[in-house]
Amino acid sequence: MKETPLSACERTFLLKAVEEKKRLDGRQTYDYRNIRITFGTDYGCCTVSLGKTRVLAQVSCELVPPKDSRPTEGIVFFNLELSPMASPAFQPNRQSELLVTLNRQLERCLRNSKCIDTESLCVVSGEKVWQIRVDVHVLNHDGNLMDAASIAAISALSHFRRPDVAIQGRDITIFSPEERDPVALSIYHMPICVSFAFFQQGTYLLVDPCEKEEQVTDGLLVIAMNKHREICSIQSSGGIMLLKDQVLRCSKIASVKVSEITDLINKALENDKRVRKEGGRFGFAESMPKERITALKRDEAPVEMTGVQEMAEEFLSKGEAAPEVVSSPVIVATGTGQLGEGVQSTWGLEEEDEEDECQGEMDKEEKKKKKAEKDEVMVISDSEEEEVVVLNPEAPKSKGKRPKH
Amino acid sequence: MDQIETGSGSVLREYGSEQNLLSKPDGSATFLQGDTSVLAGVYGPAEVKVNKEIYDRATLEVVVQPKVGMSSVRERAREQCVRETCEAVLLSTLHPRSSLTLILQVVHDDGSLLSCCLNAACMALMDAGLPMGRLFCGVTCAIDSDSQIITDPTAQQERESRALMTFAIDSKERNVLMSSTKGSFSVKELQQCIALSQKASEKIFQFYRDSVKRRYSKIL
């Protein structure tokens, strides 16, 4: 499927609007869209909505042998997938430029900045370490996938709890969540990406571009920072020319935005922790908005059992009786045996015309259908009758019904 | 095993759905059954690749995306089940040489995943406004070790069951459009489960009706 191309007048309109510091949805130049973070029932599952862009992140873990070059450190693996649901241009299993860029940026932002303490993931040095796998699925593409993905990834990592392990000599015992409370990952800081879009050769810039704005942009600058004003990664893409003070100005704006977003994430985590402790309901089911006209929920409903027994018996009585089980194969001719039911064999051996056709448990209509099929088969083979083919010199001459291959 | 107890195990968990929650797909819906949640998105009718086009009907493509890891044979089997159900109800001859794409994303799996996928798919197709001859819904039944039939089992109940069956039931005559079973069971148990699923499907169809009525209540 192809993405709808952007028309020339839409492009000029957007560029003119940017020059006048106006945006399509009425935001200011440095404003972010509404961010909504919800957590799922199990630990490590998180959905982030940045305006209409929606991203789902899931963290999972397993015990693996460590890398040879780093025997005492755990492994963190990131995988971002552009679901075909997000945009008609995304095909499943296709390595596009956007996918490579997003994956690498996510890896660099979260792995190279060492936000997770990988030493604490080690169980037995050189033999078993935890491998933390972060899967990010993009569900709806309305611009600025990078920011949404990084917020989702870091929230999911902060929310995740891995099973507790006990080591006694060489034995490792992994406790299930019921036996012992799972343990949170040790996260030093939360790096969050902020995207800046540049227009008209770097004269104008916008924070958090939506999809239409992304299509007319010259280039993008992504700065990942944490709330301690440390820059974790800078990456410029697109063929734009920047000046040094532009980069410095962007980093100042980014630090403001990042501290706001980090507060938001922490608040969401606190909320979730509180709800879980109080024993309230949590998960995506709860976060579904009830007041919306497009949403509806129903409580647990018992299914009526009356009449089920009778209905079932009615079906059974209408159907045919089960066939007697054929215990040994029926020899039809030398070298051929028949086991089980089936249509008339078309090998043209006349002995089995009177063979008992076991119908099996079928309704009357299906029996008729099978008969019709059988007749059709016979008709076809009749019309194909061209020459006599002898299967076996000793066997009796066949009627020549062998279909041509 | 002639007398099968169909006692208190047959409840449908709390279910809910939200439609039109994604802006890019033509139709989208999420369906929740207890803790199991599936998000469905539909694109169509749209342009189709030449090697996949069918001259007199639309080409339906179904993609099931798991939450963790790459998609494997298990997802392909689910895609097949959903696709056959949808092809039976969609009036695809109204859109020849077009493509209809249905994408299902597993958000959380706590049992009855295939029936949740079917329900989400039906709601998404309704949201996209694709012409359908009838609606369909999915119901899962499990037979546990005491020969009790449980509808809409959780993951824990599924693991402990002796047999697991999912049926896609249509709305006009409550026929079985698709069935997918696992485990061993007798013929009688199968018929009982089918009858039970047909009863349960009435609730789900009523739910479809209510949500559509609610959605268009401001317009109609």
Added chain:
Amino acid sequence: MAGLELLSDQGYRLDGRRAAELRKLQARMGVFAQADGSAYLEQGNTKALAVVYGPHEVRGSRSRTLHDRAVINCQYSMATFSTAERKRRPHGDRKSSEMSLHLKQTFEAAVLTQLYPRSQIDIYVKILQSDGGNYSACVNAATLALVDAGIPMRDYVCACTAGFVEDTPLADLCHAEESGGGTTLALALLPRSESIALVQMDARLHQDHLDPLMEAAMTACKGLSKVLDSVVRQHLQEVSVQTRE
């Protein structure tokens, strides 16, 4: 890495350089006769080879043709013997794809593509020995190769890496300094207009240190551009002497 001082008390680095000193840069242009442009560059121990073909008709998918500009196609790969451990996958993995993309973006900004609509320019870069600053060596080698091919550009594109240790910015990092866990900033600059074609930074750095770090990288790039300029002039002299005779 414990015990390895990136900057000693006297201000000397691991290989004896000062903080703002660049590694020795040697380059040769026109190393391949069959290519339109080629260059071989050594920056310290990092050795890079760049080859340019074009501008020519768009090969492969016709749909990539742009009606008003040339398409730049870059491919970055590392030789399997270039690193200490044999590289299993020289190209096609995510890091190489990302590098290729970055190179493409850098040169799309610098090359005057409007002069060649509906054509394609291919740039192939290979790292023969990797000792830090892979990206910068590639960019510098590709610049020389483009000049050798005679493709018009806005300015030389010079790239350099910079790091930060104990409040001192270091210019032109080697492999040990890069993997030491400190900050690495890679910058591609057009020296005359001081515009940055690409900036890339990993690892944590406090925001206040960004300014001196970028300043150091830009100064290093300007120094590099002088060396590249002298290489080009020398090559032209040699070639013109040959053709005159």
